[in-house]
Structure formats: C-alpha cells, structure tokens
Amino acid sequence: MSEILGSLWWLIISIGVLVTFHxxxxxxxxxxxxxxxxxxxxxxxxxxYERTGKDGTVYAIGMIPLGGYVKMLDEREYEITEALAPQAFNRKPVWQRIAIVAAGPVANLILCVAFLWGMFxxxxxxxxxxxxxxxxxAAESGLRRGDxxxxxxxxxxxxxxxxQMALIPYALDREDVRVKVRTDNGTEVNRELQLSRLPAAFDERRAVQVIGLGARHELVPAVIGRINPDTAAWGVLAEGDRITALDGEPIPSWNDLxxxxARLGERGGKAMIEVVRNGDRLALEIAPKRMQRETGEKFWGxxxxxxxxxxxxxxxxxxxxxxxxxxxxLGESAHQARELFAMIGRAFTGRVSLQNTVAGPVTIGRAANAYANNGPAxxxxxxxxxxxxxxxxxxxxIPILDGGHLLYYLIELVKGSPVSERVMAAGHFVGLALIASLMGLAFYNDILNNLVR
Known part of the structure; x- marks a missing residue:
C-alpha cells in the first residue's frame, strides 16, 4: 500500500474510532x-449507510469522515408534542445536560486509558x-557515548x-534538568543538562538534536559502500569492508571516520587502517588526500x-x-494531559510555534500510517x-464545542436561569470563527510541513 493510500486509510480508521466513541x-x-x-x-x-433502530434512532455513516454528531430531541429547534416534551434535551435539569455534554470528552479520556493499557x-x-x-x-553537561x-x-x-518525550518540555521552557545516568562502566551518576543555554529560537521538532544528543541506534556502521576512483582508498580498500580502526584509533561508526x-591528514604521512573483510581482519597502509567538495571547501578524505x-x-x-x-x-494519561495543557499555554504565550502545535488531517494521516506500520502497540x-x-x-x-456548552450550563447554575438565546447566538458566531481559524491554521501547517518541501 502506498504512503498516500495508507495515510488516508489509517486517518479514516483513527478518526472513525475516536469520533464513534466520543x-x-x-x-x-x-x-x-x-x-x-x-x-x-x-x-x-x-x-x-443509514438505518433506523428499534429505538427510533437513525444510525448513519456520513460521506465526510472528519467528525460526527448526536442529534437529540430539542424543542428549541422545532415544535414537539406535549407527550414527547419530557424526552426533550432542553427540558432536562441542568445537571443532566452537563452530564450529557461532558460524556463525550470523558469517553475520550477513558478510551485514552484503555488504549495505553493495551499498549503496555x-x-x-x-x-x-x-x-x-x-x-x-549534551557533551558540555557531561554526557558521553555509552551512557x-x-x-x-x-x-x-x-x-x-x-x-525524547521527557526532554522536549524542558527544552521548550529552556529549563535545566537533572538526568540520571548509568555510565558504560556501570556507575550511576546525576548530570545537570543545561537546557537554559539553548538558543532563543530553534526547530522544536529537532530539540533532541539541537541539544546535541544522538542515539546509539542512529549510528551508521563504518561499512564501505562505494570507493571513488583515484582516491586514497582506491586499490587499498574494497566495498563491504568494515573499518574498525585508523592509526590505532577505534572507529565504531561512520560518524567517527x-x-x-582529518587528524591523520593534518599530521601527514601514512598510517594503518584496520578492516574486516569477508570475516578476516586486515591491516592496510593508507594516506588521506586533500579533496574538495562541490561547495569548494577542501578537506582530508x-x-x-x-x-x-x-x-x-x-x-x-x-x-x-x-x-x-x-x-x-492512568499515570501516563495524567502526565500527557498535563503536558498537553502546558503545550496549549506555550502556544498562547508564544513560547512555541503554532506551526508545530496544530496538526491537520494530512499530518495525522501520515503519523497514523507510520505508527501502524511500526506495530499494534x-x-x-x-x-x-x-x-x-x-x-x-x-x-x-469555546462556544459550539462541548466546553462552550458546559460554560453556558455553569453560568445557568450560578444565575439560576438559562443563558439568553441572543448571547448563545453571539457565542456560536464567535465559536465558529475560532474553529474556522483553527482549521485554517491546521490546513496551512499541513501544506507547509508536508506538501511544500
């Protein structure tokens, strides 16, 4: 399945599951x-798809799979008979209306815990x-390879x-953090990661890399894939050689080569390069040459x-x-909820870019496809x-969202009477404008982050 079709498929599945439960x-x-x-x-x-159940409710699947709704009997929308009046939403006590409106978000919170339980x-x-x-x-704070x-x-x-998830909030807040480390010799020590020294502006998506941390699994093995003609390695090394040392210095990854x-070139002369070729260990004599990149920059290679x-x-x-x-x-859900509220606060105060905070359907679809390909957990x-x-x-x-309705009902509890229809209409207008702006930002971020590259 192509990435586009896979992203579309997993977007529909993901949104369908979450909206249905909500x-x-x-x-x-x-x-x-x-x-x-x-x-x-x-x-x-x-x-x-549409069918009417025995309870009289019409169950349907709409053509646009980006949301859903539950339509209840409400005499504010149209006239109803007196016999049906007790079943109207607007006739229910305010505490019941609060429970009904809050049930959707609560269902999503329960679902979050259930999914995390399944993952664990x-x-x-x-x-x-x-x-x-x-x-x-990272290095200046005392972290070393193998920690x-x-x-x-x-x-x-x-x-x-x-x-990564633990470091990002501290990086966004430029807050120093204590890191418990077990060194490669088994000693447990504490380091102070000095994130207050991060630049005023950096790409939040690359926070860990900006800190200077690289994971062990990201290291590229020092295995030769190609040798350019008329270079120092031509006739000495072979494709498939795994370089293990140069001039007595271990080369555990390609990044170390x-x-x-460069150090050998500056020193001058030849040195021994140790490789593993077809299971055999070889020590070969080599001398770096002065080379030039396409930019004109010269280097030893x-x-x-x-x-x-x-x-x-x-x-x-x-x-x-x-x-x-x-x-x-439960603990992870609470932690992620706190972090999400903190991220919303950072977005409103300008401490984090909205470009990296609000995701649209393209970003969600790509993420769903990638995560699904990594396995069910x-x-x-x-x-x-x-x-x-x-x-x-x-x-x-925000009016038109569940939280906006809850706000109206809380006001009703305080003042003893429902919010006027005029106030509700104005609130709905403001809410629609805010949601439209949020959706516009999400689609803009999708275009900027996924389609314009």
Missing amino acids: EFGHFWVARRCGVKVLRFSVGFGKPL VIGRPDFAPVVGSASGI TLMQIGDRPTPTWSEV PPAV LGVLPATPQPPRRDAVLRYGPIQALPAA WYLQLLAMLSLSLGILNLLP
Whole structure:
C-alpha cells in the first residue's frame, strides 16, 4: 500500500474510532437520562449507510469522515408534542445536560486509558536509551557515548522514545534538568543538562538534536559502500569492508571516520587502517588526500562512501503485566494531559510555534500510517494521544464545542436561569470563527510541513 493510500486509510480508521466513541459517550448518557436521540452519525454529509433502530434512532455513516454528531430531541429547534416534551434535551435539569455534554470528552479520556493499557500489555518495541553521540550542550553537561539515560527529571526513561518525550518540555521552557545516568562502566551518576543555554529560537521538532544528543541506534556502521576512483582508498580498500580502526584509533561508526581522517591528514604521512573483510581482519597502509567538495571547501578524505545501513534492531520493549499496566496507563494519561495543557499555554504565550502545535488531517494521516506500520502497540499509543487531544480540545470553553456548552450550563447554575438565546447566538458566531481559524491554521501547517518541501 502506498504512503498516500495508507495515510488516508489509517486517518479514516483513527478518526472513525475516536469520533464513534466520543459520540457514543453523549448517546449513552443521553439515553440514561431519558433524552430521545434522533440521529447518531459518524461523519458528515450525504449518508453512505443509514438505518433506523428499534429505538427510533437513525444510525448513519456520513460521506465526510472528519467528525460526527448526536442529534437529540430539542424543542428549541422545532415544535414537539406535549407527550414527547419530557424526552426533550432542553427540558432536562441542568445537571443532566452537563452530564450529557461532558460524556463525550470523558469517553475520550477513558478510551485514552484503555488504549495505553493495551499498549503496555502488548509491549511497545523500542530502542534502548543509550547515547550514541554527544556534542554541544549534551557533551558540555557531561554526557558521553555509552551512557544509559535512566531518568529525566522525575520521569523514568526505559526507552529512547521516553527520553525524547521527557526532554522536549524542558527544552521548550529552556529549563535545566537533572538526568540520571548509568555510565558504560556501570556507575550511576546525576548530570545537570543545561537546557537554559539553548538558543532563543530553534526547530522544536529537532530539540533532541539541537541539544546535541544522538542515539546509539542512529549510528551508521563504518561499512564501505562505494570507493571513488583515484582516491586514497582506491586499490587499498574494497566495498563491504568494515573499518574498525585508523592509526590505532577505534572507529565504531561512520560518524567517527571523518574527524579521524582529518587528524591523520593534518599530521601527514601514512598510517594503518584496520578492516574486516569477508570475516578476516586486515591491516592496510593508507594516506588521506586533500579533496574538495562541490561547495569548494577542501578537506582530508579517503574517497569512500558508506553502505546503505540495515534498519536498526529494536533492543528494548516497554511492557507491563495486565495488572501493573492499569496504574501505568492512568499515570501516563495524567502526565500527557498535563503536558498537553502546558503545550496549549506555550502556544498562547508564544513560547512555541503554532506551526508545530496544530496538526491537520494530512499530518495525522501520515503519523497514523507510520505508527501502524511500526506495530499494534505503537498504533495504540497514537490513538491514545489523539483521543486525549480530542477530549481536551472539546473541553475548551469555546462556544459550539462541548466546553462552550458546559460554560453556558455553569453560568445557568450560578444565575439560576438559562443563558439568553441572543448571547448563545453571539457565542456560536464567535465559536465558529475560532474553529474556522483553527482549521485554517491546521490546513496551512499541513501544506507547509508536508506538501511544500
């Protein structure tokens, strides 16, 4: 399946699951409160499927799979008979209306916990949190290659994904953070990662790289894929050779080769390069040559290019037993909810770019396709985060969203009477403008981040 078709497919599946559960929350509580539900629709527009249940509710799947709705009996929309009046939403006590409206976001929060529980039980394959390279702020803070990052602040980091998720909030706030490290000799120490030294502006999507941290699994093996003619390596090395040392200096990855070659070139003369060829260890004499890049920059080089690396093997799994997974899922949901509110606050105060905060359907579809291809546990994690985001977004006090309706009902509780229709109409106008602006920003970010490259 191509990336485009895969992204479209997983977008429809993801949105369908989340919207169905959200609307089912409204539907289920409305029925428990005695409200007559006229229509339960997943998607908007012309129905692709429609049937009327024994309860009189019309169940439908709309042509546009980017939302859904539950239509309830309400005499503010049209006249109803006195016999049906007790089943009208607007006739219900305010506490029941609050429960019905809040049920959708609450359903998404419950779904988030359930998805995370499933992820923990299945086990999410990942990479060990081992540093492969450290430069810049990371190196100056005392981190070294081979260090295992055990904890960032108060958050344990059993995998590299947890390292990334834990570091990003501190990086965005330019806040120094304590890092618990196990060095390659087994000693456990604490380091102070000096994130207050980050530049005023940087690409938030590359925060870990800007800090100067590289993962062990990201290192490219020092295996030769091609040798350019008339270079230092021509006639000496062979394609497929794995370089292990140069002039007595170990070369564990391709990233270590250029600086070692530069040091040898500046020193001058020949040196021994050690390689593994067809299982045999060889020591060969070589001398770097002065070369020139297309930009005109000169450098010391051997004239070799790396082989295409194999995908790295995942060497860690984030997993709990069924019982332990429940508190872990609850804790992770609470943590992600706090981080989401914090991110909303950063966006409103301008501390983080809206370009990297608001995602549209293209971005969500691409992410869903990528996570689904990584396995069920990864996809469950994405669904959990999307469900949490949908629930919290709907709780924002914006008219036409669930949070806006809850605001009206809270005002009604305080003042003892419903908000006037004039105020509600004005609120709906403002809410539509805000949602339209948010959707416009999401589509703009999609175009900027995915289509214009």
